[in-house]
Amino acid sequence: MTITTAKLIRAAGVAAVVGGLLYIGVQINHPHLDLALVSTTEWKIRQTMKVLFTALSLAGITGMYLRQVKQTGALGLIGYLVLAAGFLLMLSTEVMGVVVLPAIAGTSPGYVTDVLAVAVPGGHAIGDIGLMGPLTQVAGVGYLAGGLLFGIALFRARILARWAAALLAAGAVATLAIPLLPQVNFRLFAIPTGVALVGLGYSLWREQRAPAAEALTSAVGSVLDPAGAT
Structure with a gap:
């Protein structure tokens, strides 16, 4: 198999x-984060889904950016770097969630409980969790600011589905309303971003598939009509 840029x-x-589908799926019937959940199979499955979401989404936005480097300009570069940093930090915290937290839940329940607390928007740790708090906060800022800037850049580039680009930016802004709407399940705010990733990903796949189909049609036409090649 020949590996090409397309x-x-x-x-x-x-x-x-x-990645977008995983992000949507993991929100469905998500249980409350507590110490008892960490030791369950459901926790491992959901955390693994989150790890895959962040890794696949990072690969996805990288392809989106490389496809339209010139069109997105400086805003696209900044948005991509910020969002990519957010996904990388999220990836690290989710890996720790599936590998480290279950291993220390029995010996350090207070620490695990505090880590789970800061993972929820507006949550606060009672004890000292070291750099886990700032790491989670920076990851959140990268996710929100990067989603907004990258979404705007993609919308302005006019290459991929503009509705999905707008939804990516809007989803990031909407997340800021979580502290103002405590009565609303905060996991619902993740769905717009998941849908945006699905829409942008499909648009990217279809946009790259079209030139290949056209090239194949042209090649077949040349074979069937040798006179056209002279």
């Missing part, structure tokens, strides 16, 4: 679609 970008589109 194939890699199409693969990034698929990664974004799968």
